[in-house]
Amino acid sequence: MKTLTALFTAAALTLTAGLAQADVRIDQIPQLVKDGKIKSLESMNAEALKLHPGATITDTDLDNHFNGYEYEVELKTADGKEFDVDFDATTGKVLSNKQDT
Template sequence: MRTLTALFTAAALTFTAGLAQAKDVPVDQIPQLVKDGKIKPLEELNQIVMKLHPGATITDSELDNHFNGYEYEVELLDANKVEWDVDLNAATGEVLKNKKDD
């Protein structure tokens, strides 16, 4: 019985962890998501990020499909060479995370 309980628990944890993982959205799907109103245009999202860190340079960005919606994740390098991670709700532009990269 213990073995069965352990297996069930492991399976449940694996399933739950899988739900929490994000999936990268291919670049060619982004225009359709914008057209369908599911996300804001990336130019608009980049403007939000740049208002948080004027003069910074975007070094990397990606759009992820989370179980609860789309998230735009941006890495920046500011004028002082400090790296920042900024995450936005891609549908609303709400800032979800704005922190120095460790």
């Protein structure tokens, strides 16, 4: 019985972790912007480029977390360095700005 309980608990935690962060479909973003729930994708990309002038954006995702929406912008600089910049999608505040290693 202990094994069954442990397996059930592990499965529940895995499922919960998966629900904690889910990509928002690109077609949902305009309505979220219109409703004032998030900043636009374009404005967050522009903010990321201000942090890393001359870089190229390689990917941008909008995730729905339990505590709100977050944009993750991935960039690559001319010298090949890669950065991930996370923003609070509602306020535009930078949550993290780190170089990939």
